[in-house]
Amino acid sequence: MRIDLHCHSDVSDGTRPPAEVVRRARAAGVDVLALTDHDTVAGWEEAASALAPGMTLVPGVELSCHQDGQSLHLLGYLFDPSAAELAAELARIRDDRVVRARTMVDRLRALGVDVTWERVRELARGEAVGRPHVARAMVEAGAVRTVDEAFTRDWIGAGGRAYADRYALDPVRAVRLIRDAGGAAVLAHPRPRRGPAVADAVVERLAEAGLAGIEVDHPDQDGAARERLRDLASALGLLVTGSSDDHGALTGDRIGCETTSPDAYAALLDAASGEPVTG
Template sequence: MRIDLHCHSDASDGTRPPAEVVRRARERGLDVVALTDHDTVAGWDDAASALPDGMTLVPGIELSCAHDGRSLHLLGYLFDPAHPALAAELARIRDDRVVRAQGMVDRLRDLGVDVTWGMVRARARGEAVGRPHIAGAMVEAGVIRRAEDAFTSEWIAQGGRAYVERYALDPERAVALVRAAGGVCVLAHPRARRRGYVFEDEVIERLAAAGLAGVEADHPDHVPEDRAHLRDLAAALGLAVTGSSDDHGVLTGDRLGAETTAPDAFERLAAAASGGDLRVPDRNREAR
Protein backbone atom coordinates (compact mmCIF):
# COMPACT_ATOMS: atom_id res chain seq x y z
CA MET A 1 0.00 0.00 0.00
CA ARG A 2 1.39 3.40 -1.05
CA ILE A 3 0.32 6.36 1.11
CA ASP A 4 1.04 10.09 0.64
CA LEU A 5 -0.21 12.21 3.55
CA HIS A 6 0.59 15.76 2.37
CA CYS A 7 -0.45 17.43 -0.89
CA HIS A 8 -2.18 20.58 -2.10
CA SER A 9 -4.79 21.57 -4.66
CA ASP A 10 -5.85 24.89 -6.10
CA ALA A 11 -8.17 25.27 -3.11
CA SER A 12 -5.02 26.82 -1.63
CA ASP A 13 -1.68 27.16 -3.40
CA GLY A 14 -1.51 24.02 -5.53
CA THR A 15 -1.94 24.29 -9.29
CA ARG A 16 -4.44 21.49 -9.91
CA PRO A 17 -8.13 21.13 -8.91
CA PRO A 18 -8.87 18.64 -6.10
CA ALA A 19 -10.50 16.18 -8.49
CA GLU A 20 -7.41 16.14 -10.67
CA VAL A 21 -5.16 15.69 -7.65
CA VAL A 22 -6.84 12.43 -6.64
CA ARG A 23 -6.92 11.15 -10.22
CA ARG A 24 -3.21 11.85 -10.64
CA ALA A 25 -2.51 10.25 -7.27
CA ARG A 26 -4.06 7.03 -8.51
CA GLU A 27 -2.09 7.25 -11.76
CA ARG A 28 1.08 7.53 -9.67
CA GLY A 29 0.23 4.24 -7.95
CA LEU A 30 -1.02 5.68 -4.66
CA ASP A 31 -3.70 3.89 -2.65
CA VAL A 32 -4.19 6.60 -0.01
CA VAL A 33 -3.74 10.36 -0.35
CA ALA A 34 -4.39 13.19 2.11
CA LEU A 35 -5.56 16.54 0.78
CA THR A 36 -3.96 19.11 3.11
CA ASP A 37 -4.60 22.55 1.70
CA HIS A 38 -3.42 25.55 3.67
CA ASP A 39 -5.97 26.63 6.29
CA THR A 40 -8.98 25.41 4.31
CA VAL A 41 -11.09 22.30 3.82
CA ALA A 42 -12.73 23.69 0.68
CA GLY A 43 -11.33 20.97 -1.58
CA TRP A 44 -12.51 17.93 0.37
CA ASP A 45 -15.87 17.37 -1.30
CA ASP A 46 -14.60 17.91 -4.85
CA ALA A 47 -11.78 15.45 -4.23
CA ALA A 48 -14.09 12.87 -2.64
CA SER A 49 -16.62 13.08 -5.47
CA ALA A 50 -13.92 12.28 -8.04
CA LEU A 51 -12.17 9.43 -6.22
CA PRO A 52 -11.15 6.69 -8.65
CA ASP A 53 -11.62 3.05 -7.76
CA GLY A 54 -9.04 1.78 -5.32
CA MET A 55 -8.27 5.22 -3.86
CA THR A 56 -8.88 6.41 -0.29
CA LEU A 57 -8.93 10.11 0.60
CA VAL A 58 -7.79 11.34 4.00
CA PRO A 59 -9.45 14.71 4.71
CA GLY A 60 -6.76 16.99 6.06
CA ILE A 61 -5.38 20.50 6.36
CA GLU A 62 -2.05 22.30 6.76
CA LEU A 63 -2.42 24.80 9.57
CA SER A 64 -0.45 28.05 9.69
CA CYS A 65 1.24 28.36 13.07
CA ALA A 66 4.14 30.39 14.43
CA HIS A 67 6.86 29.69 16.97
CA ASP A 68 9.22 32.44 18.08
CA GLY A 69 8.30 34.51 15.05
CA ARG A 70 8.94 31.69 12.56
CA SER A 71 6.35 29.86 10.48
CA LEU A 72 5.58 26.36 11.70
CA HIS A 73 3.14 24.09 9.86
CA LEU A 74 0.95 21.39 11.35
CA LEU A 75 -0.89 18.75 9.36
CA GLY A 76 -4.31 17.93 10.78
CA TYR A 77 -6.21 14.80 9.78
CA LEU A 78 -9.71 13.35 10.23
CA PHE A 79 -11.15 16.16 12.35
CA ASP A 80 -14.62 17.70 12.39
CA PRO A 81 -14.32 20.96 10.41
CA ALA A 82 -17.54 22.25 11.98
CA HIS A 83 -16.11 22.13 15.52
CA PRO A 84 -16.86 25.70 16.69
CA ALA A 85 -13.47 26.68 18.14
CA LEU A 86 -11.47 25.25 15.24
CA ALA A 87 -13.86 26.65 12.60
CA ALA A 88 -13.57 30.12 14.14
CA GLU A 89 -9.78 30.03 14.03
CA LEU A 90 -9.75 28.79 10.44
CA ALA A 91 -12.03 31.65 9.43
CA ARG A 92 -9.75 34.15 11.16
CA ILE A 93 -6.66 32.74 9.45
CA ARG A 94 -8.31 32.81 6.02
CA ASP A 95 -9.54 36.38 6.50
CA ASP A 96 -6.06 37.47 7.50
CA ARG A 97 -4.58 35.74 4.44
CA VAL A 98 -6.57 38.12 2.24
CA VAL A 99 -5.58 41.21 4.23
CA ARG A 100 -1.96 40.10 4.23
CA ALA A 101 -1.87 39.41 0.50
CA GLN A 102 -3.43 42.81 -0.22
CA GLY A 103 -0.75 44.38 1.95
CA MET A 104 2.02 42.67 0.00
CA VAL A 105 0.49 43.81 -3.29
CA ASP A 106 0.47 47.38 -1.94
CA ARG A 107 4.13 47.11 -0.95
CA LEU A 108 5.07 45.69 -4.33
CA ARG A 109 3.32 48.55 -6.07
CA ASP A 110 5.20 51.01 -3.84
CA LEU A 111 8.37 49.32 -5.11
CA GLY A 112 7.30 49.92 -8.69
CA VAL A 113 5.98 46.44 -9.43
CA ASP A 114 2.95 46.52 -11.73
CA VAL A 115 0.95 43.82 -9.92
CA THR A 116 -2.70 44.31 -9.02
CA TRP A 117 -4.94 42.66 -6.46
CA GLY A 118 -7.13 41.47 -9.34
CA MET A 119 -4.19 39.58 -10.86
CA VAL A 120 -3.51 37.85 -7.56
CA ARG A 121 -7.15 37.10 -6.75
CA ALA A 122 -7.70 35.55 -10.17
CA ARG A 123 -5.09 32.93 -9.32
CA ALA A 124 -6.70 31.89 -6.02
CA ARG A 125 -9.69 29.58 -6.39
CA GLY A 126 -10.82 29.99 -2.80
CA GLU A 127 -10.14 32.17 0.22
CA ALA A 128 -6.73 30.67 1.01
CA VAL A 129 -4.72 33.31 -0.83
CA GLY A 130 -0.99 32.78 -0.45
CA ARG A 131 2.40 34.02 -1.54
CA PRO A 132 2.57 31.60 -4.50
CA HIS A 133 -0.41 33.45 -6.00
CA ILE A 134 1.48 36.74 -5.64
CA ALA A 135 4.59 35.17 -7.14
CA GLY A 136 2.57 33.99 -10.12
CA ALA A 137 1.21 37.48 -10.66
CA MET A 138 4.77 38.81 -10.56
CA VAL A 139 5.75 36.38 -13.31
CA GLU A 140 2.71 37.49 -15.31
CA ALA A 141 3.80 41.11 -14.90
CA GLY A 142 7.27 40.25 -16.17
CA VAL A 143 9.04 41.30 -12.98
CA ILE A 144 10.58 37.88 -12.39
CA ARG A 145 11.13 34.88 -14.65
CA ARG A 146 10.14 32.09 -12.27
CA ALA A 147 7.75 32.04 -9.32
CA GLU A 148 10.50 30.89 -6.96
CA ASP A 149 12.42 34.10 -7.72
CA ALA A 150 9.83 35.99 -5.67
CA PHE A 151 10.88 34.22 -2.49
CA THR A 152 13.97 36.31 -1.79
CA SER A 153 14.75 39.20 0.53
CA GLU A 154 14.26 41.48 -2.45
CA TRP A 155 10.59 40.55 -2.69
CA ILE A 156 8.29 38.41 -0.53
CA ALA A 157 10.51 36.05 1.47
CA GLN A 158 10.08 36.39 5.23
CA GLY A 159 11.67 39.72 6.11
CA GLY A 160 11.74 40.78 2.46
CA ARG A 161 10.95 44.26 1.19
CA ALA A 162 7.33 43.41 0.36
CA TYR A 163 6.72 40.82 3.07
CA VAL A 164 3.80 41.25 5.48
CA GLU A 165 3.44 39.21 8.66
CA ARG A 166 0.29 37.15 9.12
CA TYR A 167 -1.92 35.89 11.90
CA ALA A 168 -0.90 32.40 12.90
CA LEU A 169 -1.84 30.00 15.66
CA ASP A 170 0.34 29.02 18.57
CA PRO A 171 1.25 25.43 17.63
CA GLU A 172 0.39 23.93 21.01
CA ARG A 173 -3.04 25.57 20.83
CA ALA A 174 -3.46 24.31 17.27
CA VAL A 175 -2.77 20.76 18.41
CA ALA A 176 -5.35 21.15 21.16
CA LEU A 177 -7.95 22.54 18.73
CA VAL A 178 -7.52 19.68 16.26
CA ARG A 179 -7.65 17.12 19.04
CA ALA A 180 -10.81 18.72 20.45
CA ALA A 181 -12.30 18.36 16.96
CA GLY A 182 -11.49 14.65 17.01
CA GLY A 183 -8.43 14.82 14.77
CA VAL A 184 -4.73 14.13 14.96
CA CYS A 185 -1.76 16.38 14.20
CA VAL A 186 1.58 15.73 12.52
CA LEU A 187 4.42 18.25 12.42
CA ALA A 188 5.16 19.11 8.78
CA HIS A 189 8.73 19.22 7.37
CA PRO A 190 10.53 20.25 10.59
CA ARG A 191 13.97 20.09 8.93
CA ALA A 192 13.25 21.81 5.59
CA ARG A 193 16.45 23.80 5.82
CA ARG A 194 16.27 25.34 2.36
CA ARG A 195 12.99 27.02 3.27
CA GLY A 196 13.90 27.91 6.83
CA TYR A 197 11.51 25.45 8.51
CA VAL A 198 14.03 24.12 11.01
CA PHE A 199 12.84 23.40 14.53
CA GLU A 200 14.89 22.11 17.40
CA ASP A 201 14.19 18.86 19.21
CA GLU A 202 12.86 20.85 22.16
CA VAL A 203 10.03 22.24 20.05
CA ILE A 204 9.02 18.77 18.90
CA GLU A 205 9.21 17.51 22.49
CA ARG A 206 6.88 20.29 23.65
CA LEU A 207 4.40 19.54 20.89
CA ALA A 208 4.53 15.84 21.72
CA ALA A 209 3.66 16.68 25.31
CA ALA A 210 0.74 18.76 24.01
CA GLY A 211 -0.66 15.82 22.03
CA LEU A 212 1.17 15.80 18.71
CA ALA A 213 0.65 12.40 17.06
CA GLY A 214 3.44 12.29 14.51
CA VAL A 215 6.32 13.91 12.68
CA GLU A 216 6.92 14.13 8.94
CA ALA A 217 10.42 12.71 8.61
CA ASP A 218 10.49 11.70 4.96
CA HIS A 219 10.02 14.87 2.92
CA PRO A 220 11.68 16.01 -0.33
CA ASP A 221 13.39 18.88 1.52
CA HIS A 222 14.92 16.65 4.23
CA VAL A 223 18.48 15.35 3.91
CA PRO A 224 19.19 11.72 4.98
CA GLU A 225 20.86 12.74 8.24
CA ASP A 226 17.84 14.76 9.33
CA ARG A 227 15.45 11.98 8.37
CA ALA A 228 17.37 9.49 10.50
CA HIS A 229 17.49 11.89 13.45
CA LEU A 230 13.75 12.60 13.23
CA ARG A 231 12.99 8.89 13.17
CA ASP A 232 15.05 8.34 16.31
CA LEU A 233 13.41 11.30 18.02
CA ALA A 234 9.93 10.12 17.05
CA ALA A 235 10.66 6.68 18.48
CA ALA A 236 11.84 8.22 21.74
CA LEU A 237 8.72 10.38 21.98
CA GLY A 238 6.24 7.73 20.87
CA LEU A 239 5.29 9.59 17.68
CA ALA A 240 4.27 8.12 14.35
CA VAL A 241 6.65 8.75 11.43
CA THR A 242 5.16 9.89 8.15
CA GLY A 243 6.46 10.46 4.65
CA SER A 244 4.84 12.81 2.16
CA SER A 245 5.47 14.54 -1.15
CA ASP A 246 4.11 17.98 -0.17
CA ASP A 247 3.07 18.20 -3.82
CA HIS A 248 1.82 21.54 -5.16
CA GLY A 249 1.33 20.40 -8.75
CA VAL A 250 3.40 22.19 -11.36
CA LEU A 251 5.07 24.34 -8.69
CA THR A 252 6.83 21.31 -7.23
CA GLY A 253 7.22 19.21 -10.36
CA ASP A 254 4.10 17.06 -9.91
CA ARG A 255 5.82 14.87 -7.36
CA LEU A 256 2.85 13.00 -5.82
CA GLY A 257 4.11 9.81 -4.24
CA ALA A 258 7.73 10.99 -4.14
CA GLU A 259 7.71 10.15 -0.41
CA THR A 260 5.31 7.77 1.31
CA THR A 261 4.09 6.72 4.75
CA ALA A 262 4.30 3.16 6.07
CA PRO A 263 0.86 1.49 6.40
CA ASP A 264 1.30 0.81 10.11
CA ALA A 265 2.01 4.49 10.80
CA PHE A 266 -1.06 5.52 8.82
CA GLU A 267 -3.23 2.98 10.63
CA ARG A 268 -1.97 4.28 13.94
CA LEU A 269 -2.93 7.85 13.07
CA ALA A 270 -6.35 6.85 11.71
CA ALA A 271 -7.11 4.80 14.83
CA ALA A 272 -6.37 7.81 17.06
CA ALA A 273 -8.84 10.06 15.22
CA SER A 274 -12.59 10.20 15.81
CA GLY A 275 -13.74 13.46 14.22
CA GLY A 276 -13.98 12.48 10.56
CA ASP A 277 -14.08 9.53 8.22
CA LEU A 278 -11.85 8.33 5.44
CA ARG A 279 -13.44 8.90 2.04
CA VAL A 280 -13.74 6.10 -0.53
CA PRO A 281 -15.25 6.08 -4.03
CA ASP A 282 -19.03 6.45 -4.17
CA ARG A 283 -20.07 3.46 -6.26
CA ASN A 284 -23.54 4.96 -6.73
CA ARG A 285 -22.28 8.07 -8.53
CA GLU A 286 -23.24 6.88 -12.00
CA ALA A 287 -26.63 5.61 -10.83
CA ARG A 288 -27.74 9.04 -9.66
Protein backbone atom coordinates in the same frame (compact mmCIF):
# COMPACT_ATOMS: atom_id res chain seq x y z
CA MET B 1 -0.33 0.06 -0.54
CA ARG B 2 1.07 3.50 -1.45
CA ILE B 3 0.06 6.30 0.92
CA ASP B 4 0.73 10.03 0.40
CA LEU B 5 -0.45 12.14 3.33
CA HIS B 6 0.29 15.72 2.20
CA CYS B 7 -0.97 17.25 -1.06
CA HIS B 8 -2.36 20.64 -2.11
CA SER B 9 -4.93 21.74 -4.65
CA ASP B 10 -5.83 25.10 -6.15
CA VAL B 11 -8.25 25.86 -3.32
CA SER B 12 -5.04 26.95 -1.57
CA ASP B 13 -1.63 27.25 -3.25
CA GLY B 14 -1.54 24.19 -5.50
CA THR B 15 -2.12 24.53 -9.23
CA ARG B 16 -4.53 21.62 -9.86
CA PRO B 17 -8.23 21.37 -8.90
CA PRO B 18 -8.97 18.81 -6.16
CA ALA B 19 -10.50 16.33 -8.60
CA GLU B 20 -7.41 16.49 -10.80
CA VAL B 21 -5.16 15.98 -7.78
CA VAL B 22 -7.04 12.75 -7.08
CA ARG B 23 -6.80 11.61 -10.71
CA ARG B 24 -3.08 12.31 -10.78
CA ALA B 25 -2.64 10.39 -7.55
CA ARG B 26 -4.36 7.40 -9.11
CA ALA B 27 -2.12 7.64 -12.19
CA ALA B 28 0.91 7.72 -9.87
CA GLY B 29 -0.22 4.51 -8.18
CA VAL B 30 -1.26 6.15 -4.91
CA ASP B 31 -3.96 4.22 -3.04
CA VAL B 32 -4.44 6.57 -0.07
CA LEU B 33 -4.24 10.34 -0.52
CA ALA B 34 -4.61 13.15 2.01
CA LEU B 35 -5.76 16.53 0.74
CA THR B 36 -4.19 19.07 3.10
CA ASP B 37 -4.76 22.53 1.73
CA HIS B 38 -3.58 25.54 3.71
CA ASP B 39 -6.11 26.59 6.36
CA THR B 40 -9.16 25.40 4.41
CA VAL B 41 -11.27 22.28 3.92
CA ALA B 42 -12.95 23.65 0.80
CA GLY B 43 -11.54 20.95 -1.51
CA TRP B 44 -12.71 17.88 0.41
CA GLU B 45 -16.03 17.38 -1.35
CA GLU B 46 -14.66 17.74 -4.87
CA ALA B 47 -11.75 15.41 -4.10
CA ALA B 48 -14.06 12.76 -2.64
CA SER B 49 -16.29 12.90 -5.72
CA ALA B 50 -13.30 12.01 -7.95
CA LEU B 51 -12.20 8.89 -6.07
CA ALA B 52 -11.79 5.77 -8.16
CA PRO B 53 -12.90 2.39 -6.77
CA GLY B 54 -10.35 1.18 -4.25
CA MET B 55 -8.91 4.65 -3.55
CA THR B 56 -9.11 6.34 -0.15
CA LEU B 57 -9.17 10.05 0.68
CA VAL B 58 -7.94 11.24 4.06
CA PRO B 59 -9.52 14.68 4.67
CA GLY B 60 -6.95 17.04 6.13
CA VAL B 61 -5.61 20.56 6.43
CA GLU B 62 -2.23 22.27 6.82
CA LEU B 63 -2.51 24.77 9.65
CA SER B 64 -0.39 27.93 9.74
CA CYS B 65 1.38 28.35 13.10
CA HIS B 66 3.98 30.63 14.69
CA GLN B 67 6.41 29.79 17.49
CA ASP B 68 8.66 32.57 18.83
CA GLY B 69 8.49 34.41 15.52
CA GLN B 70 9.17 31.27 13.48
CA SER B 71 6.67 29.87 11.02
CA LEU B 72 5.80 26.19 11.26
CA HIS B 73 3.02 24.03 9.90
CA LEU B 74 0.81 21.32 11.37
CA LEU B 75 -1.05 18.72 9.37
CA GLY B 76 -4.46 17.89 10.81
CA TYR B 77 -6.25 14.73 9.73
CA LEU B 78 -9.74 13.28 10.10
CA PHE B 79 -11.16 16.03 12.32
CA ASP B 80 -14.70 17.38 12.42
CA PRO B 81 -14.68 20.52 10.22
CA SER B 82 -17.76 21.84 12.03
CA ALA B 83 -15.96 21.95 15.40
CA ALA B 84 -16.67 25.56 16.35
CA GLU B 85 -13.35 26.73 17.76
CA LEU B 86 -11.21 25.17 15.03
CA ALA B 87 -13.55 26.40 12.28
CA ALA B 88 -13.41 29.93 13.70
CA GLU B 89 -9.61 29.91 13.77
CA LEU B 90 -9.41 28.63 10.19
CA ALA B 91 -11.71 31.45 9.08
CA ARG B 92 -9.62 34.02 10.95
CA ILE B 93 -6.41 32.76 9.34
CA ARG B 94 -7.97 32.85 5.85
CA ASP B 95 -9.30 36.38 6.39
CA ASP B 96 -5.86 37.56 7.47
CA ARG B 97 -4.31 35.90 4.43
CA VAL B 98 -6.35 38.27 2.26
CA VAL B 99 -5.20 41.32 4.24
CA ARG B 100 -1.61 40.15 4.03
CA ALA B 101 -1.70 39.47 0.29
CA ARG B 102 -3.27 42.86 -0.44
CA THR B 103 -0.60 44.54 1.66
CA MET B 104 2.15 42.77 -0.29
CA VAL B 105 0.56 43.78 -3.60
CA ASP B 106 0.47 47.41 -2.45
CA ARG B 107 4.12 47.25 -1.41
CA LEU B 108 5.15 45.64 -4.69
CA ARG B 109 3.35 48.32 -6.66
CA ALA B 110 5.15 50.96 -4.62
CA LEU B 111 8.39 49.26 -5.71
CA GLY B 112 7.34 49.55 -9.35
CA VAL B 113 6.08 45.99 -9.89
CA ASP B 114 2.99 45.90 -12.11
CA VAL B 115 0.94 43.37 -10.16
CA THR B 116 -2.73 43.81 -9.31
CA TRP B 117 -4.91 42.48 -6.53
CA GLU B 118 -7.45 41.39 -9.14
CA ARG B 119 -4.91 39.09 -10.80
CA VAL B 120 -3.70 37.65 -7.50
CA ARG B 121 -7.33 36.90 -6.58
CA GLU B 122 -7.88 35.18 -9.94
CA LEU B 123 -4.85 32.96 -9.34
CA ALA B 124 -6.22 32.04 -5.89
CA ARG B 125 -9.29 30.05 -6.88
CA GLY B 126 -10.14 29.26 -3.28
CA GLU B 127 -10.32 31.12 0.01
CA ALA B 128 -6.71 30.62 1.09
CA VAL B 129 -4.78 33.37 -0.70
CA GLY B 130 -1.05 32.92 -0.20
CA ARG B 131 2.37 34.21 -1.13
CA PRO B 132 2.67 31.70 -4.01
CA HIS B 133 -0.24 33.46 -5.73
CA VAL B 134 1.51 36.81 -5.35
CA ALA B 135 4.74 35.22 -6.62
CA ARG B 136 2.99 33.80 -9.69
CA ALA B 137 1.58 37.26 -10.45
CA MET B 138 5.11 38.66 -10.15
CA VAL B 139 6.37 36.11 -12.69
CA GLU B 140 3.58 37.07 -15.08
CA ALA B 141 4.47 40.75 -14.62
CA GLY B 142 8.10 40.05 -15.48
CA ALA B 143 9.45 41.20 -12.12
CA VAL B 144 11.06 37.81 -11.44
CA ARG B 145 11.83 34.81 -13.59
CA THR B 146 10.64 32.14 -11.17
CA VAL B 147 8.40 31.76 -8.14
CA ASP B 148 11.46 30.87 -6.04
CA GLU B 149 13.09 34.18 -7.01
CA ALA B 150 10.10 36.02 -5.52
CA PHE B 151 10.70 34.33 -2.14
CA THR B 152 13.83 36.32 -1.32
CA ARG B 153 14.56 39.35 0.83
CA ASP B 154 14.49 41.42 -2.35
CA TRP B 155 10.77 40.75 -2.64
CA ILE B 156 8.31 38.72 -0.53
CA GLY B 157 10.64 36.43 1.41
CA ALA B 158 10.67 36.79 5.20
CA GLY B 159 11.98 40.25 6.00
CA GLY B 160 11.83 41.25 2.34
CA ARG B 161 10.97 44.65 0.95
CA ALA B 162 7.36 43.70 0.20
CA TYR B 163 6.92 41.09 2.94
CA ALA B 164 3.96 41.33 5.32
CA ASP B 165 3.40 39.23 8.42
CA ARG B 166 0.14 37.42 9.18
CA TYR B 167 -1.93 35.89 11.92
CA ALA B 168 -1.08 32.30 12.80
CA LEU B 169 -1.83 29.92 15.65
CA ASP B 170 0.37 28.96 18.55
CA PRO B 171 1.31 25.37 17.61
CA VAL B 172 0.49 23.86 21.02
CA ARG B 173 -2.98 25.37 20.81
CA ALA B 174 -3.29 24.15 17.22
CA VAL B 175 -2.51 20.55 18.27
CA ARG B 176 -5.16 20.77 20.97
CA LEU B 177 -7.73 22.25 18.57
CA ILE B 178 -7.20 19.38 16.15
CA ARG B 179 -7.42 16.80 18.94
CA ASP B 180 -10.54 18.43 20.42
CA ALA B 181 -12.14 18.21 16.97
CA GLY B 182 -11.45 14.46 16.89
CA GLY B 183 -8.42 14.61 14.62
CA ALA B 184 -4.74 13.71 14.69
CA ALA B 185 -1.91 16.23 14.26
CA VAL B 186 1.43 15.69 12.50
CA LEU B 187 4.28 18.22 12.39
CA ALA B 188 4.99 19.07 8.76
CA HIS B 189 8.55 19.18 7.28
CA PRO B 190 10.36 20.43 10.42
CA ARG B 191 13.90 20.18 8.97
CA PRO B 192 13.80 21.76 5.48
CA ARG B 193 16.98 22.32 3.47
CA ARG B 194 16.04 25.99 3.26
CA GLY B 195 14.66 27.89 6.19
CA PRO B 196 14.96 27.44 9.96
CA ALA B 197 14.49 24.05 11.60
CA VAL B 198 11.93 23.44 14.31
CA ALA B 199 13.84 22.96 17.56
CA ASP B 200 13.67 19.62 19.37
CA ALA B 201 12.33 21.40 22.46
CA VAL B 202 9.37 22.69 20.43
CA VAL B 203 8.64 19.19 19.13
CA GLU B 204 8.77 17.90 22.70
CA ARG B 205 6.18 20.48 23.78
CA LEU B 206 3.95 19.52 20.89
CA ALA B 207 4.27 15.85 21.81
CA GLU B 208 3.20 16.67 25.36
CA ALA B 209 0.15 18.47 23.92
CA GLY B 210 -0.88 15.40 21.94
CA LEU B 211 1.04 15.53 18.65
CA ALA B 212 0.62 12.20 16.84
CA GLY B 213 3.58 12.23 14.47
CA ILE B 214 6.35 13.89 12.50
CA GLU B 215 6.58 14.18 8.72
CA VAL B 216 10.03 12.67 8.17
CA ASP B 217 10.18 11.49 4.56
CA HIS B 218 9.69 14.75 2.67
CA PRO B 219 11.38 15.94 -0.55
CA ASP B 220 12.86 19.01 1.16
CA GLN B 221 14.54 17.04 3.99
CA ASP B 222 17.89 15.37 3.35
CA GLY B 223 19.11 12.06 4.69
CA ALA B 224 20.77 13.49 7.78
CA ALA B 225 17.64 15.42 8.72
CA ARG B 226 15.49 12.35 8.25
CA GLU B 227 17.73 10.21 10.42
CA ARG B 228 17.66 12.77 13.22
CA LEU B 229 13.88 13.10 12.97
CA ARG B 230 13.39 9.33 13.11
CA ASP B 231 15.45 9.23 16.30
CA LEU B 232 13.42 12.09 17.75
CA ALA B 233 10.12 10.45 16.81
CA SER B 234 11.24 7.20 18.40
CA ALA B 235 12.31 8.95 21.60
CA LEU B 236 8.98 10.77 21.88
CA GLY B 237 6.77 7.86 20.81
CA LEU B 238 5.56 9.65 17.66
CA LEU B 239 4.54 8.24 14.29
CA VAL B 240 6.76 8.73 11.24
CA THR B 241 4.98 9.80 8.06
CA GLY B 242 6.11 10.40 4.49
CA SER B 243 4.51 12.69 1.94
CA SER B 244 5.13 14.45 -1.35
CA ASP B 245 3.81 17.88 -0.30
CA ASP B 246 2.75 18.19 -3.93
CA HIS B 247 1.65 21.62 -5.19
CA GLY B 248 1.05 20.63 -8.80
CA ALA B 249 3.16 22.42 -11.40
CA LEU B 250 4.91 24.45 -8.69
CA THR B 251 6.63 21.31 -7.38
CA GLY B 252 6.80 19.28 -10.58
CA ASP B 253 3.64 17.19 -10.03
CA ARG B 254 5.40 14.89 -7.59
CA ILE B 255 2.47 13.05 -5.96
CA GLY B 256 3.66 9.73 -4.53
CA CYS B 257 7.37 10.60 -4.54
CA GLU B 258 7.42 10.02 -0.76
CA THR B 259 5.04 7.74 1.11
CA THR B 260 3.88 6.64 4.56
CA SER B 261 4.07 3.03 5.74
CA PRO B 262 0.79 1.10 6.14
CA ASP B 263 1.57 0.57 9.84
CA ALA B 264 2.00 4.30 10.46
CA TYR B 265 -1.19 5.01 8.52
CA ALA B 266 -3.12 2.47 10.59
CA ALA B 267 -1.82 4.09 13.79
CA LEU B 268 -2.86 7.52 12.50
CA LEU B 269 -6.39 6.23 11.90
CA ASP B 270 -6.43 4.89 15.45
CA ALA B 271 -5.41 8.32 16.78
CA ALA B 272 -8.42 10.06 15.21
CA SER B 273 -12.16 9.60 15.51
CA GLY B 274 -12.96 10.66 11.95
CA GLU B 275 -13.18 8.27 9.02
CA PRO B 276 -11.45 8.40 5.63
CA VAL B 277 -13.56 8.40 2.46
CA THR B 278 -13.37 5.37 0.17
CA GLY B 279 -14.12 5.18 -3.52
